[in-house]
Amino acid sequence: MLEPFQFGFFQRGIIVATLAGALCGLVGVYVVLRSMSYIGHGLSHAVFGGAAVSSVLGVSYFLGAGLWGVLAALMIGRVSARRVIGADAAIGVVTTASFAIGLAIQSRSGSVSRTLDTVLFGNVLGVFRGDVAAIVIVGLVVVALVVAFQRELTFATFDPEVAEVSGVRVAMIDAMLMVVLSATVLVSVRVIGALLISAMLVLPAATSRLMTNSIGRMLWLSPLLGASFGFVGMYASWYADVPSGAVITIVGSTMFAIVYLATDVAKRHAIGKLDEHTALA
């Protein structure tokens, strides 16, 4: 059972998968509650474009894809703020353009395709020491920001107009969330993959939402679920010999389905008991 742990690359992979799961779970709470699930999908595509450009230019992946991702996130915010174009259309325009650039570069430059495959599908072999350091640093910063600004993030998510009246700088909070989201996507993408990262942003948060009615509890439950999806998914991918992102997503989806069915049965049971009580009365 401990066989894969004797390999350094697997140790790095499972650390990054677990931390990425926790990080996506934490940020995903606000992504899901703001109905922004599509943005995670879009940003991962934007990062794909940035990764392709940085590969060709020979600059660091984190620098190139990071700047590209943050720029894309801020552009989405800017375009959707005009209200003439909805947020979903803004995400579609900005990120598909970025993805198309990535595809064009990939087709012209066969030498970088292995790295790009890793970005698209996630690969335990694509995780280096720098990835571990990056996710630890980004993770600590994101946790500090979410804890420090939890009230403002929650208020601006629930009721932006009243939050503004109450002194919360909503535009600043929204921009901070976009930057945090971009950084999360950037450091998680090598293990989970650009095509499946939106699942990791949505699944832990959506599963925890089914389990609790309080955002306070969601904020620790969702990272816990995300971390367990990452750990179990990465471990199972070793034996299944399937890309890590796919197995992590399957584990998360299965857990969501189980919790969904369990809470549905519990709700029916409660309604049944209420009916019984009413009939007796």
Place this chain on the structure above:
Amino acid sequence: MGKQLVRFEHVGCSYGGVPVIDDVEFTVSEHDFVGIVGPSGSGKTTVLRSLLGTLPVTYGQIHRRPDLRFGFVPQVEAVDWSFPATVRDVVTMSVDRPRFRRLDPTLITEIGDLLDRLGIGGLSGRHIRELSGGQQQRVFLARALVQQPDLLVLDEPAGGVDVATRHEILHLLADLHQAGMSILLTTHDINGLAAHLPRLVCFNRTVIADGPPTQVLHPYVLERTYGAPMDVLQHGGMPVVLEHREHRPAQRIAGESS
């Protein structure tokens, strides 16, 4: 009359270049209890937004007393009831606190006392969707009051609620006013809410009339405000507004069939 809190001076606002309110002038002073009354789409919420600073004015000026604190209660229809928030979560949202610190225990006690005074003391762990209409309104009122506002602003507090809840809200607001709170609200409900307030501003894109209900609830003012003729009767010393009989299609149809 108390000191002036807010003064609108020839204020106009527009959405995307389309004027919504025009040349608005009125004041709100300390201990006022004012209702802005007018039909749907007349620009009442725009007046509140410009007052609260979430919508820039196109022209004119809004003078606010320096350091004026607002407590805003939005329309309940605008609330996302599926949001994972308990009563405690909603009320403490508006409480500013030092970063990385929990709420001060003294403040927690004060919030508990406020919830008790509003009659929702035992519900702090309940999800907001599990509450009755009146309880839900009290939660959002508590969130506004916990900021210790100088002026309480409510957008359609009686919108989408049943008669009993409307009475409950009206009595609650009257008690707060009695305790010294200054209140500004909007409503399109003349008989159920507006007629019970000490001062009304009849509004349709601009101020049509401003004064106590006995003075402003006049057929001429109401026709200009609502764009339809209305009768005003007196019942127990209070004005009761009725749609003009000749303009009631339902009655005409009933009359034709008999």
